[in-house]
Amino acid sequence: MTATTTTHTELIDGYLDAGRDELIELVEQLIAIDSQIPPHADERAIVAFLSERLTEFGLGELSVIGPSEERPSLFLRMRGSGGGRTLMLNGHTDTKPVGEARGLWTTEPLDATHRDGNIYGLGATDMKAAVAAMIFAARAIKETGTPLRGDLVIGMIADEEAGAQLGAKYVAPFVEDVDAILIGEPSGWEHDWQGIHLVSRGVCCFRVIVTGTQMHSSLSDRMPSVNASLKLAELMTRIGSELELPFTAHPLGGVGPTLNTGVMLDGGTFFGVVPGRAEFACDLRTVPGMTKQQVAEGIERWLEGCRAADPELVVEYSFEPGLDWIPWSEMDAEHPLVAATQAAALDVLGEAPPLAVFPGGTDAPWYSELGIPTLPSFGPGVLTCAHGPNEYVSVESVHQAARMYARIAVDFCG
Known part of the structure; x- marks a missing residue:
């Protein structure tokens, strides 16, 4: 100096x-x-x-x-x-x-x-x-x-x-x-x-949406029904350990992506009603090299496996507008x-x-x-x-x- x-x-x-x-x-x-x-x-x-x-x-x-x-x-x-x-x-x-x-x-x-x-x-x-x-x-x-x-x-x-x-x-x-x-x-x-x-x-936000059978809850022991909230809860507990996304850990500290599950939850109508729809939101933090296409393919692969294992499961996902991909x-x-x-x-x-x-x-x-x-x-x-x-x-x-x-x-x- x-x-x-x-x-x-x-x-x-x-x-x-x-x-x-x-x-x-x-x-x-x-x-x-x-x-x-x-x-x-x-x-x-x-x-x-x-x-x-x-x-x-x-x-x-x-x-x-x-x-x-x-x-x-x-x-x-x-x-x-x-x-x-x-x-x-x-x-x-x-x-x-x-x-x-x-x-x-x-x-x-x-x-x-x-x-x-x-x-x-x-x-x-x-x-x-x-x-x-x-x-x-x-x-x-x-x-x-x-x-x-x-x-x-x-x-x-x-x-x-x-x-x-x-x-x-x-x-x-x-x-x-x-x-x-x-x-x-x-x-x-x-x-x-x-x-x-x-x-x-980067930031990649998406929602997982489950569709069930909205009906009178008193009939759930007499007629077939799918409780969307229960199906959703199972998916929430699994996604963190099962979702596979390709990445290379960054050399500065070996940092990888972070998935935060259930940052928001929504579902059900009121007492007396079997939930016919439920959803949870996920906040994924990405690292250099990851792409939105890779994330989309990873989510769809995971959901395909979930559907195959549970024929009653009706589930889809959607990226959050405006927060779908912040590089x-x-x-x-x-x-x-x-x-x-x-x-x-x-x-x-x-x-x-x-x-x-x-x-x-x-x-x-x-x-x-x-x-x-x-x-x-x-x-x-x-x-x-x-x-x-x-x-x-x-x-x-x-x-x-x-x-x-x-x-x-x-x-x-x-």
Whole structure:
């Protein structure tokens, strides 16, 4: 690192240290804005707030892209002097819903609460803290006069939590003059900064539907009937051990696919009625090399065997629209953005986390499929508490994120 770079790094750290409280306040303000999808499927309020704050900060050009007024994604472009590489820091503004876990929250989900060095609130780790840290990284670069040759772009994207059809998948073709993207998804599961994730697994969601005999339940001992729910229960207990899908374990940790059975259940009409229809939903996380056709063939082979073993079984499956196939994504370990991320982590954390596979899906494939190298996950927080009650992010990890994002941008764009 040159003397000039060291000076700018010190200035950036000094600026971020002085603005620690303001950064955390921004995280709190973002948590307070309801951007759950479902049920609302509307990011207008959080985009309006971010647009106002970014205009106040005077960081650069703002643009809004979306398929409808209710589903906006916001972009900030901070222009460099020219001749350098352009980096986009990417975060999503929506959250999963509080859902049936509402009674398990010990705080109000939309009211940021501090406890034991953590900020509790819906979207704290997934991923409003990262969005705030990205904004403050850009602000620190601008306010300290740190030169960038390339542009720094921040993408604040809608609809990630529902499959990205109206978010990253929609906006990706409009992303221009960007050489690489870093996504700030939480990169720990047991502790902060557990990995620099070069791979995000894909998502494939499907339903298994059983048809039975809907009839008066008092006659089930006198007339032939098929209870769809009982047939379904048997299939649910078998699919995990019997469904065979070809894959090659990824060399980063030997990671393979994960099948989550029964993420949703539906069936039956009411008391007094033999269930004539029942279904369960499955959430499959895929790894590089797997295809939707392979999954479809594997499911059909398994169902054919189940039908052959039980002549009474009437069963079919269907892929979930919009979540039928979210591709996996992978970044080359030799890409300059990886080196910049490792260097920033080493400087701020004292060591660079290992290269790894992100457990879930991200917005990465929608960019990488269009030829933009994308690092799927390097952000504050732990994935363990996301999508459930008492979501939190550590205050320290938010400050670390801002410092590292600034360094990554200066390295990559400078």
